[in-house]
Amino acid sequence: MSKTREKETTLYLDPQHPGITGNMMIKLKVKGDTVIKAETHVGYLHRAFEKLVENRNWLQSFTLMCRFCVPEPDPMELTFARAVEKLEGREVPERAKYIRTIVAELARIQSFLLWYGGQSGSSGLYTLGQWSVGDRNYILDLFEDLTGARIYHMYMWPGGVRRDLPKGWIDKAYKTMDYIEGRLDNYNQLLFDNAIFQKRAQGVGIIPKDKAIEWGVVGAPLRGTGIKHDVRIDEPYDAYDKMKFVVPTYEGGDVWARALVRRDEIKQSISIVRQALDNLPEGSYYNRIPNPMKWTVPAGEAWVKTESVRGEIGFYVVSDGGNKPKRVHLKGAAYTHGVTVLEKILPGQNIADVSFILNSLGVCPPEIER
Amino acid sequence: MKKEQKILADLKDVFEISGKVKAEKRISIKTDKKHVSSILLYLKTQKGYIHLNHISCVDFIEDNEFEMVYIIWNPKTKLTVLVHTRIDRKNPKMENIDAIWDQANTYEREIREMFGIHFPGLKGRKEFILEDWQDIPPMRKDFDTQLYAIEHFHSRPGREDAQNVREAIQQRSKEEIPEFAKKYSRD
Numbered sequence: 001m002s003k004t005r006e007k008e009t010t011l012y013l014d015p016q017h018p019g020i021t022g023n024m025m026i027k028l029k030v031k032g033d034t035v036i037k038a039e040t041h042v043g044y045l046h047r048a049f050e051k052l053v054e055n056r057n058w059l060q061s062f063t064l065m066c067r068f069c070v071p072e073p074d075p076m077e078l079t080f081a082r083a084v085e086k087l088e089g090r091e092v093p094e095r096a097k098y099i100r101t102i103v104a105e106l107a108r109i110q111s112f113l114l115w116y117g118g119q120s121g122s123s124g125l126y127t128l129g130q131w132s133v134g135d136r137n138y139i140l141d142l143f144e145d146l147t148g149a150r151i152y153h154m155y156m157w158p159g160g161v162r163r164d165l166p167k168g169w170i171d172k173a174y175k176t177m178d179y180i181e182g183r184l185d186n187y188n189q190l191l192f193d194n195a196i197f198q199k200r201a202q203g204v205g206i207i208p209k210d211k212a213i214e215w216g217v218v219g220a221p222l223r224g225t226g227i228k229h230d231v232r233i234d235e236p237y238d239a240y241d242k243m244k245f246v247v248p249t250y251e252g253g254d255v256w257a258r259a260l261v262r263r264d265e266i267k268q269s270i271s272i273v274r275q276a277l278d279n280l281p282e283g284s285y286y287n288r289i290p291n292p293m294k295w296t297v298p299a300g301e302a303w304v305k306t307e308s309v310r311g312e313i314g315f316y317v318v319s320d321g322g323n324k325p326k327r328v329h330l331k332g333a334a335y336t337h338g339v340t341v342l343e344k345i346l347p348g349q350n351i352a353d354v355s356f357i358l359n360s361l362g363v364c365p366p367e368i369e370r
Numbered sequence: 371m372k373k374e375q376k377i378l379a380d381l382k383d384v385f386e387i388s389g390k391v392k393a394e395k396r397i398s399i400k401t402d403k404k405h406v407s408s409i410l411l412y413l414k415t416q417k418g419y420i421h422l423n424h425i426s427c428v429d430f431i432e433d434n435e436f437e438m439v440y441i442i443w444n445p446k447t448k449l450t451v452l453v454h455t456r457i458d459r460k461n462p463k464m465e466n467i468d469a470i471w472d473q474a475n476t477y478e479r480e481i482r483e484m485f486g487i488h489f490p491g492l493k494g495r496k497e498f499i500l501e502d503w504q505d506i507p508p509m510r511k512d513f514d515t516q517l518y519a520i521e522h523f524h525s526r527p528g529r530e531d532a533q534n535v536r537e538a539i540q541q542r543s544k545e546e547i548p549e550f551a552k553k554y555s556r557d
Contacts (some may be wrong), residue, residue, distance in 0.1 A: 043499045051509060213445055214420050216473045234448045303441055303452060316426045331424040340473040369499045
């Protein structure tokens with residue numbers, strides 16, 4: 001073996017690379033093509049939201065919540081709203097719960113489509129990303145019709161949702177689901193039936209099943225080890241207790257198993273959206289909060305979890321009875337996936353697979369450093 | 371809420387704690403900081419709470435204390451236990467629990483950086499999110515973000531009067547501002 005291959009080198013996988021939606025640096029120690037050690041460096045996207053909300057009233061704080069995460073902002077605002085509702089003991093109308101479920105699942109689908117682009121792009125298959133980002137736009141159109149914005153909606157606020165479904169939106173949502181479902185076979189043919197992707201993804205980035213929960217693995221990476229865990233089943237919220245859906249699991253714990261889980265979950269999300277639309281009750285969409293300038297939330301703490309596309313996210317919210325939050329602390333799935341889990345599974349992998357594995361864990365750096 | 375009451379009674383039997391079942395699947399306990407690692411280890415190894423959900427810190431400046439909160443979850447019973455403890459704000463020190471869960475290292479590094487709490491034996495670079503930070507730990511309540519911005523950043527030329535936009539506009543337009551609009555509601 002040549003001396004160059006035996007020598008350890010430090011490689012900086014710098015903030016902008018195909019592995020992730022966001023900026024994060026991984027300091028790699030490599031020997032030839034093989035990773036010996038990995039160290040995660042974050043800090044490129046710290047916006048200090050948790051400090052900012054301490055000087056903003058509850059409604060102003062709500063507007064910052066969706067901005068924690070770029071690829072899937074809706075679970076953030078939903079979880080914060082539910083935490084405030086828990087502190088207040090505020091009931092949400094049935095219609096609002098169904099609308100929230102629809103919006104949360106649409107957010108999952110659009111985030112999965114974005115993930116398709118990232119996962120395939122980081123293995124060199126760029127066509128799929130062009131398709132999926134294009135198809136994702138139809139869901140963003142639905143969001144724009146409903147909330148006025150494509151990405152950051154600020155729609156699912158404490159008490160319900162900000163406005164009712166506009167005229168014609170339900171019909172458009174059904175048609176969008178039919179269209180997206182019709183496209184899935186194309187994605188399967190291009191990605192999952194692709195021998196190169198199979199060879200790249202199988203046996204790579206393995207998370208051991210017996211260690212997964214202890215390591216803090218959640219979401220699709222956990223279900224890709226064969227463990228069935230989903231917050232929508234364990235602690236149902238909104239209308240999820242009335243929805244019929246399956247939580248797919250696959251054995252193996254590798255990139256391939258995680259990809260299969262996500263592939264199956266898109267179909268489940270489409271089914272949930274249709275069920276919620278079919279059974280949407282009439283009634284109010286909002287349990288009105290008091291005048292936001294004078295709104296105080298009773299003292300206490302709340303720990304609320306939601307199943308986002310990356311896995312379980314949680315908000316720990318503390319109120320001192322005043323008009324501003326005392327503490328808001330987000331725990332995103334990427335906080336463990338992107339730091340300790342990544343640092344454990346990268347040693348022994350090929351450099352070319354680092355971005356690939358990063359994408360399969362669904363690491364979202366804005367969620368790590370908030 | 372039988373399962374919740376059972377685990378609470380169990381913990382009260384073994385450790386010096388106070389606590390209550392806050393809601394379905396939520397048990398909240400409070401203890402002295404010297405018992406925290408034992409309680410977490412007991413819950414993890416004996417009671418199946420193998421998932422560390424979260425470690426948080428809240429600055430109770432009014433009490434001169436920080437509150438550390440450890441949130442753990444049992445995948446079989448689906449119950450969550452929140453373990454609270456208070457530490458002195460003047461000399462904040464807390465036991466490092468990354469021997470129990472590796473990922474606690476990440477939480478503790480961030481809390482060390484943001485609140486200035488010392489975790490003896492905690493490994494890992496001192497800088498986690500911030501870079502070249504010279505001021506007090508910024509998540510402390512006595513860190514004033516507005517004052518920091520005024521002291522460290524300058525206004526763009528022509529925007530020096532933008533410190534109070536309403537006053538600046540009123541001076542230019544000579545318009546009388548109504549009493550209720552003179553102050554921001556959050557002041």
